[in-house]
Amino acid sequence: MTQFRQDETPQPKSFARTLALKRFVARAVLIAEQVLPRALVPASIVLLFLSAAWLGLFRIAPLWLHAALLLGFLVAFIASLVPLTRLRLPGNVDADRMLEERNALPHQAIRVQDDIPATGGAFGEALWREHQTRMAGMIRALDTGLPRPDIARHDPFALRALPVLIACVAFAYSYSNRAGLLSDAFHLPQPASEVADIRVDAWVTPPAYTGRAPVFLTGRQGVASPSDETAAITIPQFSDLTVRVTGAGTEEAVRYSEHGSADAIVIPTAGEKPDEKTASAEPAAQKAPDNAVRNHLYKIVKDGELSVGGQKWTFKITPDSVPQIAFDGLPKPTPNASLDIAFLASDDYGIAQAWAEIKPLDEQAKDARPLYPLPEYRLDLPRRNAREAKGTTSRNLSEHPLAGKRVRVTLVARDAAGQEGRSVPQDMILPARQFFNPLAGAVAEQRQVFALNANDLPRAIDLNDAIASFAEETIPNLTHFLLLKSARSRMALARNDDMLRDAAKHLWEIALGIEDGDLSLADRRLRDAQQALSDALDRNAPDEEIAKLMKELREAMQEYMQALAKEAAKNPRMAANPDQNNVLRQQDLDRMMNQIENLARSGARDQARQMLSELQRLMNNLQANRGQQQMGEQNNAMREQMDKLGQLMQEQQKLMDETFKLDQAQRDRMQRGDPLQGEDNELYGQDMPQDPGQRGDENGQPSPLDDMTAEQLKEALKQLKQQQDALGKQLGELQKGLESLGIKPGKGFGDAKREMEGASGSLGKGQGEPAVGSQGRALQALRDGAQDMMNQMQAQGQGPGQGVPQYGQNGRDPLGRRQQNAGPDFGDQVKVPDEIDTQRAREILDEIRRRLGNTLSPEAERQYLERLLDMR
Numbered sequence: 001m002t003q004f005r006q007d008e009t010p011q012p013k014s015f016a017r018t019l020a021l022k023r024f025v026a027r028a029v030l031i032a033e034q035v036l037p038r039a040l041v042p043a044s045i046v047l048l049f050l051s052a053a054w055l056g057l058f059r060i061a062p063l064w065l066h067a068a069l070l071l072g073f074l075v076a077f078i079a080s081l082v083p084l085t086r087l088r089l090p091g092n093v094d095a096d097r098m099l100e101e102r103n104a105l106p107h108q109a110i111r112v113q114d115d116i117p118a119t120g121g122a123f124g125e126a127l128w129r130e131h132q133t134r135m136a137g138m139i140r141a142l143d144t145g146l147p148r149p150d151i152a153r154h155d156p157f158a159l160r161a162l163p164v165l166i167a168c169v170a171f172a173y174s175y176s177n178r179a180g181l182l183s184d185a186f187h188l189p190q191p192a193s194e195v196a197d198i199r200v201d202a203w204v205t206p207p208a209y210t211g212r213a214p215v216f217l218t219g220r221q222g223v224a225s226p227s228d229e230t231a232a233i234t235i236p237q238f239s240d241l242t243v244r245v246t247g248a249g250t251e252e253a254v255r256y257s258e259h260g261s262a263d264a265i266v267i268p269t270a271g272e273k274p275d276e277k278t279a280s281a282e283p284a285a286q287k288a289p290d291n292a293v294r295n296h297l298y299k300i301v302k303d304g305e306l307s308v309g310g311q312k313w314t315f316k317i318t319p320d321s322v323p324q325i326a327f328d329g330l331p332k333p334t335p336n337a338s339l340d341i342a343f344l345a346s347d348d349y350g351i352a353q354a355w356a357e358i359k360p361l362d363e364q365a366k367d368a369r370p371l372y373p374l375p376e377y378r379l380d381l382p383r384r385n386a387r388e389a390k391g392t393t394s395r396n397l398s399e400h401p402l403a404g405k406r407v408r409v410t411l412v413a414r415d416a417a418g419q420e421g422r423s424v425p426q427d428m429i430l431p432a433r434q435f436f437n438p439l440a441g442a443v444a445e446q447r448q449v450f451a452l453n454a455n456d457l458p459r460a461i462d463l464n465d466a467i468a469s470f471a472e473e474t475i476p477n478l479t480h481f482l483l484l485k486s487a488r489s490r491m492a493l494a495r496n497d498d499m500l501r502d503a504a505k506h507l508w509e510i511a512l513g514i515e516d517g518d519l520s521l522a523d524r525r526l527r528d529a530q531q532a533l534s535d536a537l538d539r540n541a542p543d544e545e546i547a548k549l550m551k552e553l554r555e556a557m558q559e560y561m562q563a564l565a566k567e568a569a570k571n572p573r574m575a576a577n578p579d580q581n582n583v584l585r586q587q588d589l590d591r592m593m594n595q596i597e598n599l600a601r602s603g604a605r606d607q608a609r610q611m612l613s614e615l616q617r618l619m620n621n622l623q624a625n626r627g628q629q630q631m632g633e634q635n636n637a638m639r640e641q642m643d644k645l646g647q648l649m650q651e652q653q654k655l656m657d658e659t660f661k662l663d664q665a666q667r668d669r670m671q672r673g674d675p676l677q678g679e680d681n682e683l684y685g686q687d688m689p690q691d692p693g694q695r696g697d698e699n700g701q702p703s704p705l706d707d708m709t710a711e712q713l714k715e716a717l718k719q720l721k722q723q724q725d726a727l728g729k730q731l732g733e734l735q736k737g738l739e740s741l742g743i744k745p746g747k748g749f750g751d752a753k754r755e756m757e758g759a760s761g762s763l764g765k766g767q768g769e770p771a772v773g774s775q776g777r778a779l780q781a782l783r784d785g786a787q788d789m790m791n792q793m794q795a796q797g798q799g800p801g802q803g804v805p806q807y808g809q810n811g812r813d814p815l816g817r818r819q820q821n822a823g824p825d826f827g828d829q830v831k832v833p834d835e836i837d838t839q840r841a842r843e844i845l846d847e848i849r850r851r852l853g854n855t856l857s858p859e860a861e862r863q864y865l866e867r868l869l870d871m872r
């Protein structure tokens with residue numbers, strides 16, 4: 001027999017620890033199986049309490065209900081904890097029994113480890129130890145498993161799932177604006193009228209041209225005071241702020257406080273105009289209807305703070321600067337009376353549009369009624385929304401009535417925000433078409449008279465009648481006579497501005513037909529086709545329209561080239577001596593137009609528009625020599641007068657140099673002790689000391705002047721008086737010649753003649769220094785008179801690009817120096833000194849340095865030379 005005792009039996013330490021761990025886990029499982037069924041009710045009460053708080057029940061409930069619910073949940077929870085007090089803690093025997101049952105251990109494998117046999121004997125003890133050892137091997141693989149509370153037996157209807165489902169729904173609802181908080185159960189409820197059952201969504205949309213993404217404000221953290229720039233939200237200027245308020249409740253006031261402003265701006269709902277008087281006042285509390293959606297829109301232009309529903313956001317604005325634009329050189333007329341404008345423009349986000357604003361300078365009558373608006377001049381941008389733009393645009397405005405009048409041109413650039421930047425204005429004469437046929441010019445003048453002021457229509461009719469009075473002499477072509485009569489009838493019968501504009505258009509077509517026949521009409525059709533294609537590219541017209549306009553441009557180009565060839569055939573001089581620099585082949589034009597069409601179809605509209613502008617300037621250059629060939633005898637006479645003026649200035653320069661040499665020689669005689677007699681001693685006092693030992697010419701060689709006495713030098717100066725008088729006489733003849741050509745001699749020519757007379761009087765007295773001063777001033781006055789003459793020629797349509805040689809432009813090399821056969825030199829266009837002038841300046845500097853190195857030079861002379869070298 002075996003005696004079972006619970007006495008402690010020595011066992012190995014490792015086995016004892018394993019067995020103790022198995023029993024501890026088993027006791028924990030037994031406790032969990034007792035606790036879990038008894039915890040169903042307390043857990044359900046806690047979940048129902050959380051659900052009530054998240055659903056906002058404590059927030060909206062009145063005070064008595066709020067207190068009752070809170071007390072009910074508390075009492076129920078405490079009552080549900082009573083069954084937990086009846087828990088029985090399991091012991092080792094319970095743990096051993098659970099392990100043996102769940103692991104199906106036979107022979108009480110765990111409890112046998114603590115038993116001892118009832119009888120002794122060596123064989124019995126050995127057999128008992130062997131039995132314990134076998135049972136211990138089975139114990140090491142024991143598994144307690146998970147608790148088995150058997151909740152279904154305690155809750156056969158599965159009511160435990162209801163609190164869980166309600167809690168899940170309430171938790172999801174807790175993220176909405178209407179949800180409550182857990183803290184609401186422990187705070188006194190607020191009156192229902194003060195709780196706004198609304199949802200607020202706010203975001204900022206930067207302007208599209210900035211390329212910035214919208215900024216969503218709802219739920220954004222880190223909002224600080226306005227002084228904390230690190231927490232402020234940086235957005236571009238002119239961003240659109242949108243605040244959307246959804247739901248029922250008291251309407252929330254949306255305010256934006258600009259920094260530096262005392263009053264906040266109340267942003268109204270979309271479609272509602274704010275009241276300026278009450279914009280900063282506290283709005284009256286109004287009840288919004290259920291499910292109402294109110295949008296508040298505002299454009300942010302300054303730093304500030306947005307506040308709505310207790311939330312605040314601080315904004316820091318990135319300013320949008322005004323575009324910058326300027327002339328890249330002066331506006332220039334082209335040979336075909338177009339206007340070329342080179343410009344430079346820049347903007348921080350990109351330039352949307354650019355144009356030239358042209359306004360008349362001449363004062364008009366108070367009751368003036370122009371028939372046409374101011375001319376439009378759109379600048380061709382290299383690409384859309386370019387941050388930096390540089391280009392040249394050519395537009396023909398010769399058909400506008402302001403052509404030939406003084407105007408003020410101002411460049412304007414506009415960005416996508418609508419801000420405009422303006423350049424420094426430039427005053428000029430708007431290029432006008434030059435009519436070489438007097439009859440065509442007279443017809444164009446009639447049109448300009450009443451187009452600028454419709455009230456001057458009677459004067460235009462009188463001009464028409466005056467031309468027709470001597471039709472046998474002034475209108476040799478019968479067709480032209482009949483056209484003028486029809487134009488007069490249109491002017492006389494016009495009753496409104498539309499009829500007057502039709503008459504003006506008819507007169508312009510008559511003038512073009514008289515002047516060039518089919519060539520002028522072809523030129524006009526070509527320019528219209530180019531303008532139509534440019535407008536289509538600017539507004540991103542479809543490919544079908546682009547193809548149609550390209551076809552019209554090709555037809556107009558072909559018609560113009562044919563008319564130009566016929567015109568050249570009529571002019572033997574042009575046909576025999578074509579300008580090789582302006583030869584343009586038909587295949588070159590076709591290739592260029594094919595490139596324009598390919599670029600437009602591929603989507604590169606900006607490049608296509610730029611190449612179209614290049615084509616327009618190319619056609620302008622093609623007509624450069626045509627206008628020069630048509631100037632005729634008038635231009636030849638004008639060229640002759642200009643050559644005479646250039647020769648006169650050159651002779652005056654030579655005479656001044658010779659006078660200076662004689663005057664210098666007189667100074668040398670005075671230093672050597674041979675002063676002049678009489679009143680001349682006072683003239684040559686101590687102005688410029690000379691070296692008594694210096695003799696010879698500039699190169700150190702003996703000069704004929706060295707052998708002349710002071711009296712002989714004085715006599716030589718008097719002999720120069722005849723040359724000076726002859727130059728004055730030439731200037732008088734030149735002035736008469738200019739007057740015969742319609743050029744009024746300016747003030748410069750009058751000053752030059754007066755200075756020449758003064759120089760002649762000084763030479764007659766043998767006084768060199770006053771004569772040199774008068775001659776220099778005469779030269780400068782001649783230059784001023786030449787510039788004034790060129791301005792008058794340009795005003796008459798005979799300036800640069802209208803048949804007169806462009807001195808200082810085409811007649812000079814890239815450094816500004818004159819080329820051969822370029823015409824007279826007025827002395828005011830040279831940018832780099834000629835070689836002879838450079839050599840002369842170098843020789844003067846070498847001579848000054850040599851005299852400074854001479855220790856025998858007087859102190860007064862040394863001080864004078866040091867001042868020349870800017871050493872003092």
